Amino acid sequence: MPLRYGGLTSHTGLHARFNGQVRFMPKDLAKILGTGIAQVWSVWNDLAHEGITFDQMALAFGCMMAAPSHRIVVCTKRPDRLAQFFAEYSPTQCFQMCLEDETEINPKTHRTLGEKYARNHPMLKDLPMRWPLPNVVLMTSAENQEQAVARIPSLLMSPAACHAVGCAPLLEPVDLTPWADRLGWIVAEEESGSGRRHVDRTAFEALRDLCQEHDIPFLLKQMTYQAMLYKLPPLDGVVFDQFPDLPNDVLTGSGVREKTDDK
Numbered sequence: 296m297p298l299r300y301g302g303l304t305s306h307t308g309l310h311a312r313f314n315g316q317v318r319f320m321p322k323d324l325a326k327i328l329g330t331g332i333a334q335v336w337s338v339w340n341d342l343a344h345e346g347i348t349f350d351q352m353a354l355a356f357g358c359m360m361a362a363p364s365h366r367i368v369v370c371t372k373r374p375d376r377l378a379q380f381f382a383e384y385s386p387t388q389c390f391q392m393c394l395e396d397e398t399e400i401n402p403k404t405h406r407t408l409g410e411k412y413a414r415n416h417p418m419l420k421d422l423p424m425r426w427p428l429p430n431v432v433l434m435t436s437a438e439n440q441e442q443a444v445a446r447i448p449s450l451l452m453s454p455a456a457c458h459a460v461g462c463a464p465l466l467e468p469v470d471l472t473p474w475a476d477r478l479g480w481i482v483a484e485e486e487s488g489s490g491r492r493h494v495d496r497t498a499f500e501a502l503r504d505l506c507q508e509h510d511i512p513f514l515l516k517q518m519t520y521q522a523m524l525y526k527l528p529p530l531d532g533v534v535f536d537q538f539p540d541l542p543n544d545v546l547t548g549s550g551v552r553e554k555t556d557d558k
Contacts, residue, residue, distance in 0.1 A: 317346035321398040321408055324358040328415050333364045335538075343373040343380070352380050354396060354408070356428065357389035361415040363430050366541060370434040370461055374449035377433065381453045386424045426454035430541060432480065434459035438466045447474050457539045463516065464491075468498040475509040480539040484516035487524055496530070503530055512537035 317340070327336060341347075342355055359367050371377050396409040427433075433455040437443035443460070450458055457479035462469055464486030471481065483502050486492050499518055506513035515535040520528035527534050 317341075317344045319347055319351045321351075321354060321396070322400045324355060325400045325408055325411050327358055327362045327365055327367075328411050330362075330365070333366075335366045335368065337368045337370070339370050341371050341373060342369055343371040343377040345373070345376070349380050349384060350392065353384050353389040353392050356384075356386075356431075357393035358412065359431050360386055360389060360428055361393065361412060366430050366432070368432045368434055368459070370436060371450075372436055372446070374433075374435045374446050374453065378449055378452035381426055386426060386428070390424065427456045429456050431455065432457040432459050432539060432541070434461050434480070434482070436461045436463060437469055437471070438462060438464055440467065440469050443469050443471060447471070451477055456541055459539070462502065465494050465498055465502075466492055467494060468501060471502070471505060475505055475511065478509075478511055480512050480514070480537075481506055482514045482516060483518075485518045485524060487517065491524075493519060499530060503535060506535075512539050514538065 338355075342352060359365075359369075393412040394409050396407060396412070398408045399405055400408050400411060433450060433453055435446040435450040437446060437460050447460060450460075451474065458477060459480035459482065460471060460474075460478060462481070462483040465483050466486065471478065481502055483499055485494060485499075496518060499515060503513055503515070505511070513535045514537055515528065515530055517524055517526050518528045518530070519525070527536055
């Protein structure tokens with residue numbers, strides 16, 4: 296087990312499961328500041344988890360703000376807490392907290408996060424200090440109708456360049472019609488792993504049809520196809536690998552690589 300994940304899992308035999316504990320990793324925030332080529336960064340580990348303080352969230356969003364050439368997808372199961380953060384913190388606060396942060400991110404040079412941030416912050420003079428951040432997609436998961444009803448209204452309370460819903464994994468047919476006019480992206484995939492729960496392809500077809508009706512980009516990540524779980528499967532002969540358009544969009548451009556990161 297890598298040291299960075301030590302203490303975050305419980306073990307049954309050879310199997311490890313997340314135990315509900317989280318660890319904020321400020322060194323990882325510096326990665327986005329030192330990467331020149333435009334990339335897509337996905338924060339799947341829940342940044343709005345109760346174990347992450349609002350000050351820590353402010354550091355994360357401050358770093359996203361200082362990397363406008365990148366596109367960042369932030370996915371949460373706690374959109375109500377995310378909305379509370381945006382109501383209490385401004386981009387200016389996030390900016391200042393990043394500049395003043397003294398967390399050591401390089402043990403050899405003893406460089407702090409604030410020092411590395413200071414190298415990026417001049418570009419912020421051209422960005423408005425207000426929400427939403429133009430390069431950030433805010434997403435919540437909705438694996439079933441109950442969670443869609445519970446989470447999507449809270450997600451829409453947060454300012455975002457793009458609000459997205461991830462039906463990942465999709466466990467039953469989900470109707471997103473009530474919020475379709477305010478969504479900028481829908482992602483769906485079938486569950487994987489041992490004991491995975493199958494959902495009929497008609498559930499994916501319904502989401503595709505909704506996206507086409509409301510002109511919403513649709514990404515079908517995986518689904519059972521020809522008796523196998525298939526990455527980017529064709530649906531009626533078409534592969535749906537669409538991404539939302541954002542200002543200075545680089546999501547579908549050449550040279551863009553998807554990255555994932557921890558909190």
